[in-house]
Amino acid sequence: MNAQNVDAPSAYFLAEVSNEVETHTLSLLVDNEPGVLARVIGLFSGRGYNIDSLTVSETEHEKHLSRITIVTTGTPMIIQQIRHQLDRLVPVHRVTDLTVRALRANQDKPLERELALVKVAGTGEKRLEALRLGDAFRATVIDATTEHFVFEITGRTSKIEQFIAIMKPLGLVEVSRTGVAAVQRGPEGL
């Protein structure tokens, strides 16, 4: 409920109502205090919103501020509701819809990356193929025996998905993913 987060004033700002479901990436700056994540998650579950991905970590230690990145889906009306509902939470300093920001700047999407650790086990040709593909995807081997590799791969969600799909027939054992971290392109911050 912060003044700076209210939409720029324009009479009749809602020209048309779309019911198409869209995916948006929201960035929240919050006080890093006990319960803040529970407030955010509780809001999503309580009001029936979707969370596709959520990441959180303290980003400004001296101010005790954390940044939460949420990827969510909904109609434009729902996305607007999510933004305003999040903004209503007392420890939330700022909510930014990075997807909207990117669209306003004529960009396709905000910068989004996630990291995955992918464990693949196998021997012989499959093992070599996994290594070759890991190379092609610029994945790094961070652990290995003669029977397995653990790849560290960074990229957009689609790239990670693709890599995991390819590794499946080559002996995929398990995957751990961080979820999406995102910033706006260009020199400005939030």
Next chain:
Amino acid sequence: MTREMTGAEMVIQALKDQGVDTIFGYPGGAVLPIYDEIIQQEGLEHILVRHEQGAGHAAEGYARSTGKPGVALVTSGPGATNMVTALTDAMLDSIPLVCISGQVPTHLIGNDAFQECDTVGITRPCTKHNWLVRDVDDLARVLHEAFYVATSGRPGPVVVDIPKDVQFATGTYQGPTPNPAAVHKSYRPQVKGDAVSIRAAVELMAAARKPVLYTGGGVVNSGPQACQLLRELVSLTGFPITSTLMGLGAYPASGENWLGMLGMHGTYEANMTMHDCDVMVCIGARFDDRITGRTDAFSPNSRKIHIDIDPSSINKTVNVDLPIIGDVGHVLEDMVRIWRASAVKRDETALKDWWTQIDGWRARNSLAYKPNSDVIMPQYAIQRLYELTRHRKTFISTEVGQHQMWAAQFYGFEEPNHWLTSGGLGTMGYGLPAAIGAQVAHRDALCVDIAGDASILMNIQEMSTAVQFGLPVKVFILNNQYMGMVRQWQQLLHGNRLSHSYTDSLPDFVKLAEAYGGVGFRVEKPGDLDGAIEEMIAVDKPVLMDCRVANLTNCFPMIPSGKAHNEMLLPDEANDEAVANAISAEGKSLV
């Protein structure tokens, strides 16, 4: 001011520094240090309730009738969980409420200790914000912040959970910050409306041919000044005005432009005006489902202006054309000023035609009922209560159900803050403690809880509180021996199969009143009603008035679930068949 004191002392000091004069509470193990301070001080009156839910609703009644925050004090575990209904009620109706709860000592938190519960976890979704204070040096700051959050922006309930060891610990007390809005790190509600939007709103309103003002509880919350400005706006513009249940009294019911309440049990003229208008100005209301009916058929041809302090209220259920974020009082001030300054040229003929059409709807007399000389009609009972109390300083609270709607329809409210009802949550059991809260704040006023025979039993124990503190609240029970609204819905939805909506074995309310140390009356004949009401008013004690009313009367007019504003069921059309077929298959799943 800073000085050393214990956590328990800080609680008392902070309350006093915040201007609190009354708290409603119930002691228990985890708040004993605070209670030990309460007994050793003066200036802060503690009202001992009989159930924590009663403390919450009493604090709400106090808050709603004074415009100040209500304060409740409860113990850990069951004390806190009993508060949950009242907190949720205050959340949905935007009532400023500060609840202080005791908690088990910090080293026991998480151990399933005796009377432990995760209070901040449980109350997180039903408060505006809550805090668990683990360090006594944070306590004073948190308490002051709690008052700021509860009362500013869109008001609401907050909880401060204080472990027992923190109450005993000694720390540094700090007084309230002079300007909390300027220093809070993250919470800064927008108060002033955007001037460009307000100007655009005035233009839109000036060009309207069929305008309506649709107002809500936000006007009352904004304060007496906002209500005054609303009245000014109505007289300047000549627009018709309707209000939600929560907003009654902001504009006087005797006012010329008053259409009556709108919504599910609103008047025909209010709902038809909403449906057919071309410009709707929503002021401090939130397009609740009781108001809109079917949203896809809601006021289809209007441009909508929405003034609200909470951005999340905008476009939540109904898309608006022109949102104005800000406090109603501030926005109305600008709006009235701009309207005055700009030479508004209205289409007077159109406005006159609009009023002619509205008068046509009015002539439908949608609140009509068949008078009866043998049994008391519930509507008649409210009308008589209104006539016999209207010249006094009267606060009316209600429980939830048919009696609540009849009270809203037939009791005319002239001033804000005199109508206390549970709108959003629909809490049966709200009325008696709310009346107690209002009576504590207004000792010389007449505080009447208009109740139903079922609702009143949900917090009847508070009669004991009223007797103990000499609070002469009057409980006016419309006794039809049914959960009337439940029965009405069973008639509408479930083929008149009245599953568990008849109360067998009701208590003898006269004896019950006497058992508590109050006074009981029973009235059964319309001819005795006036005398009984006058007697009730004259008694300087808590009263239970058992007013026996026609058992099977239903509450009309009504917009059946899933229907639009122009599909109302009117009293003269509501025969058995119409009632049985009023709701379509889709509407049945709605509430």
